[in-house]
Amino acid sequence: MEKVYANPLTHQFLSLFSDDPKTLDPLRYEKLVQEANGDMRILLQRIESEYQLVVAPAFSDWVNDPQPVWSDVTYLRLYLDFTPIAQKYIHPEQKPYILFDGAKASLYPCKVPNEKLWETLSDLVVHYQDLLGIDGVRIDMGHALPQALVQRIIAKDPNVCFIAEELDIQNAEHIKAQGFNLFNGNGFSGGVRIQEGQAKTFYTTVPTLALPLFAYSESHDTCRTSARVGKKKMNDLCTTINMFLPNTVFFINSGQELYEIQLMNLGLDCNEDQINNLEPSDPRYRKLALFDPFYFTYNDFDDTLFTRIQYLQNYRQTYIDSIKNKWYLDLAIIDDSKTKLAFALEREDTYLLLVANLDLFNKQSITVDTTPLHYKGINIVLSNDKDQDMLLPTLQLDAGEVILLELNKT
Structure with a gap:
């Protein structure tokens, strides 16, 4: 400043x-x-x-x-x-x-609060609880509010889920101390930078954080996942991992399930060239949904991801307590690299093993150390080749593929 x-x-x-x-x-x-x-x-x-x-x-x-x-x-x-x-x-x-x-009053607080305004803001959550019955709220730009005001708002009803618009996952402890229950995080950037090694680090770090965050690869403020390197394959990969990532709340941006490529706003982790993602003949060319009339292509779209989300939702619900409570095992990988990922969610009688090839362009053989898993039967939940013999610990994965296996405990 x-x-x-x-x-x-x-x-x-x-x-x-x-x-x-x-x-x-x-x-x-x-x-x-x-x-x-x-x-x-x-x-x-x-x-x-x-x-x-x-x-x-x-x-x-x-x-x-x-x-x-x-x-x-x-x-x-x-x-x-x-x-x-x-x-x-x-x-x-x-x-x-x-x-x-x-x-950014959170970083630059002054000495004389506008008390009448603070009183009004503090009562807003209670107002919408009474009016709409909300049980959670993300205050837009809430991360920029002074901490004293945030704590005053939260004190009105500690049972409401307060979501912080905080992007830096290293601040999880800090925003938890402020009273927040959940935060945005930076999955839209950290979870998609594969070759730089950031994605592997992101997915293995998130379960260890002090506070849950949204599991998402795009939002209304970011570049579209299907417009990044790997296109639809990147979207399929990230969305599948995010559905089962421990310590998170799964988040889908409108149009993501349709493989939309036109971003809604030039806000985060994008550049001005990306406003040109569509062909000039498209009525939405150079349009931003946050500012211009817009529509999604529901009449004719690839339903691959849409169908996958519907199918996997039942499994996600089965393991929702494992996701929330961080009942998981971070599994070691033989010949590990930045493009190989494996973890298992645990229930009383089963494991859900997720193995992902983060390389969007090359097949890979991934060998997982399954020593911590005591199982006797395997059910294939998701695989590009369901005829493949799932002979753990080594699996063959296509470029960008995620394999999900449910293992019955001994």
């Missing part, structure tokens, strides 16, 4: 801000409120025409993020003073403004 505030362009930006309409002319503002009759759009339009002011749009809390400005929302003024880091850079008469430190 020091570099941001020291930049001359920042001072030009800050000079654009003004006092709010009510402060500038209370009587005229009250008249506009009455004329708008509760319609916020009309009120904002009248403020723009009467005061020549617009509400500052929100934006990503990451400096130089390529995604567009969030023109349909704004940031709330959580504090009545400015951040300490800004004090030596701003003019004493500076009007209220929003910059990256204000957007």
Whole structure:
């Protein structure tokens, strides 16, 4: 933030801000409120025409993020003073403004909370519980709220599942201490970078974390899985692993099951070139679903992944307690590499063994150390070749294949 505030362009930006309409002319503002009759759009339009002011749009809390400005929302003024880091850079008469430190109040808290606003925000979860009967909530940009406010919100009802929009899995302990029950994580990046070795590390690290996270390879803010290296094969691989990954909550992004390739937003782990994934003749070419009219191709699509998810859901439900409680074995692999993965979920009378070839372009022979598994019978749950003799400990896997075997305990 020091570099941001020291930049001359920042001072030009800050000079654009003004006092709010009510402060500038209370009587005229009250008249506009009455004329708008509760319609916020009309009120904002009248403020723009009467005061020549617009509400500052929100934006990503990451400096130089390529995604567009969030023109349909704004940031709330959580504090009545400015951040300490800004004090030596701003003019004493500076009007209220929003910059990256204000957007990330979790890192840059001030000293004077906007108490009336904090009270309102603290009551929102209870309001939606009463109105809609919700049992969990992910507050958009909740990771950017000051910790004191987060704890106040959670204290209203500790039985609600609070989801943190936290991407760094190394912060699991920290956000658990804040009172969150679940977090986003970075499966959309860590779980798809196979050749760099990140995917293997991600899948073996997640079960050991202090807090559960979403098991997902894409979201409405990221690149589409089917648009990455390996295309549909990457999607099949990641989705299958994510369905059974211990210590996670399985998450599917709308359209992922249809192998959609057009991303919804230029938000996370993507670049501006990916807006061109579709052919120019497609009506959705260069369109983003978060900003433009959009549709998915339900009328004519490859249903391979859709069917697989339906089929495997029963097995996932059978082993859901194992996934939640981390009843699993991280199995060693002979001649291990960054493209070989194996683990087993455990129940009272069975194991579910998952063996994955993370190499999207080459077949592999994978030998698993099954010494910890005491079994007498094998049921093939998922395999490209169900006629293959499943002679453990060595399995032959196609490129990007996941084999699932249910083993009966002795």
